[in-house]
Amino acid sequence: MDLPKIAEVVIIGGGVMGASTAYHLAMKGCKKVVLLERDPLFGQEATGKCAGGVRYQFATEINILLSLLSLPMLDRFEAELGQAIDLRRCGYLFLITGEEDVKTFHASLTLQHRLGVMTEWLSGDEVRSRLPLMSLEDVLGATWNPQDGLVDPNSVVQGYIAGAKRLGAKCLTDVEVKSILLKNGRIHGVKTTLGEMKAPIVVNAAGPWAAQIGAMIGLDIPVVPVRRQIAVTTPISQLPPHFPFVVDFAKNLYFHREGPGILTGMSNLNEPPSFNQEVDREWELKHFDEVMARIPLLENAGISSRWAGLYEVSPDAHPILGRVPEVDGFYCINGFSGHGMMHGPICGLLLAEEILDGKAHTLDITSLSLTRFREGKLIQEYNVV
Numbered sequence: 001m002d003l004p005k006i007a008e009v010v011i012i013g014g015g016v017m018g019a020s021t022a023y024h025l026a027m028k029g030c031k032k033v034v035l036l037e038r039d040p041l042f043g044q045e046a047t048g049k050c051a052g053g054v055r056y057q058f059a060t061e062i063n064i065l066l067s068l069l070s071l072p073m074l075d076r077f078e079a080e081l082g083q084a085i086d087l088r089r090c091g092y093l094f095l096i097t098g099e100e101d102v103k104t105f106h107a108s109l110t111l112q113h114r115l116g117v118m119t120e121w122l123s124g125d126e127v128r129s130r131l132p133l134m135s136l137e138d139v140l141g142a143t144w145n146p147q148d149g150l151v152d153p154n155s156v157v158q159g160y161i162a163g164a165k166r167l168g169a170k171c172l173t174d175v176e177v178k179s180i181l182l183k184n185g186r187i188h189g190v191k192t193t194l195g196e197m198k199a200p201i202v203v204n205a206a207g208p209w210a211a212q213i214g215a216m217i218g219l220d221i222p223v224v225p226v227r228r229q230i231a232v233t234t235p236i237s238q239l240p241p242h243f244p245f246v247v248d249f250a251k252n253l254y255f256h257r258e259g260p261g262i263l264t265g266m267s268n269l270n271e272p273p274s275f276n277q278e279v280d281r282e283w284e285l286k287h288f289d290e291v292m293a294r295i296p297l298l299e300n301a302g303i304s305s306r307w308a309g310l311y312e313v314s315p316d317a318h319p320i321l322g323r324v325p326e327v328d329g330f331y332c333i334n335g336f337s338g339h340g341m342m343h344g345p346i347c348g349l350l351l352a353e354e355i356l357d358g359k360a361h362t363l364d365i366t367s368l369s370l371t372r373f374r375e376g377k378l379i380q381e382y383n384v385v
């Protein structure tokens with residue numbers, strides 16, 4: 001497909017953020033939406049490499065409110081878009097092993113309850129009796145929400161892209177944005193590997209590459225790429241069919257059922273920012289020691305696949321969402337810091353409202369503005385894995 005010469009909105013990046021934004025703009029009647037993805041396929045970067053977890057359990061009001069709006073959109077996804085997304089409500093179980101974490105998790109439970117998210121506290125004994133296959137002697141308790149779960153990220157992207165195309169949006173692969181054109185200090189278009197196109201609005205949906213897009217117009221978007229890796233085991237016959245998404249909070253370790261095996265990841269907090277997406281075999285050994293200590297059954301399993309992807313990390317682990325006041329016509333949907341997949345549906349809608357209606361109205365997103373960094377209004381989220 002040729003590059004259109006003109007658009008109302010150009011979206012840079014075809015992961016979940018770009019796809020959701022394109023669909024919601026088109027749904028709201030925007031006629032000329034053009035989404036540009038440089039890879040040969042949509043959703044192959046952070047989105048396609050993610051663990052697929054969706055949860056209500058967060059520690060800040062804004063993240064909980066985003067989940068309260070976004071997860072029901074996943075419930076309605078197939079009916080609205082005709083695309084199955086393999087949504088499984090397996091629940092998230094956060095294992096707590098430190099006294100301090102008991103206090104902070106109780107505080108976030110109070111916040112969640114106030115907002116209508118009925119996460120439960122389980123005692124150590126309750127956790128041990130629910131998961132007899134696991135080694136949990138040091139667990140002091142856990143938070144459990146059976147409404148949390150898993151989704152297939154690729155299907156979500158495909159559903160939004162197909163939906164956007166049906167509504168007239170142009171979604172192109174193999175097109176890289178090389179620079180952004182400004183005229184009199186405002187957005188004028190983009191220069192791509194297929195030529196130039198004029199547009200008064202550009203959306204930065206470039207995930208881990210968000211800072212590079214900002215740099216094209218001299219803007220500092222404080223998002224850094226950080227490698228995170230995942231391994232999936234060979235089948236484990238003793239695994240019960242209903243196994244939750246377990247997070248061993250103090251170890252930054254997580255695992256959930258993936259087909260007949262287990263998908264597991266463990267974040268290396270000393271990983272320096274970089275675009276390196278090679279699997280770190282040394283870290284994988286540490287990771288496997290920890291996960292086998294929790295699920296001794298894994299000693300008999302092999303690894304069927306492994307990969308590394310990039311988190312797009314912002315300084316306070318919250319997204320940067322909305323208009324950028326410094327440059328008229330430039331919008332960001334960046335910096336989701338390891339939990340963007342689940343907030344992609346609502347954030348695409350909120351950004352479409354901000355662009356077309358002048359302000360997001362389904363939820364106030366002022367606190368997520370890029371300006372918070374220079375104003376010193378950071379919102380710290382500790383519940384990041």
Ligand SMILES: Cc1cc2nc3c(=O)[nH]c(=O)nc-3n(C[C@H](O)[C@H](O)[C@H](O)COP(=O)(O)OP(=O)(O)OC[C@H]3O[C@@H](n4cnc5c(N)ncnc54)[C@H](O)[C@@H]3O)c2cc1C
Nearest residue numbers: 013015016017045046047050051053177207309340341342
């Ligand atoms: C290992 C791992 C596990 C994760 N687990 C979860 C989880 O369980 N739950 C959850 O909610 N989130 C999870 N995440 C986070 C989630 O994947 C991200 O927050 C989300 O996918 C970000 O989406 P995005 O569209 O912003 O980025 P991406 O999916 O990376 O999309 C950005 C796109 O922009 C394109 N691009 C960049 N520059 C250009 C350019 N100049 N021109 C054209 N295209 C360009 C890229 O090719 C890319 O396709 C995880 C992430 C990783 C890496």
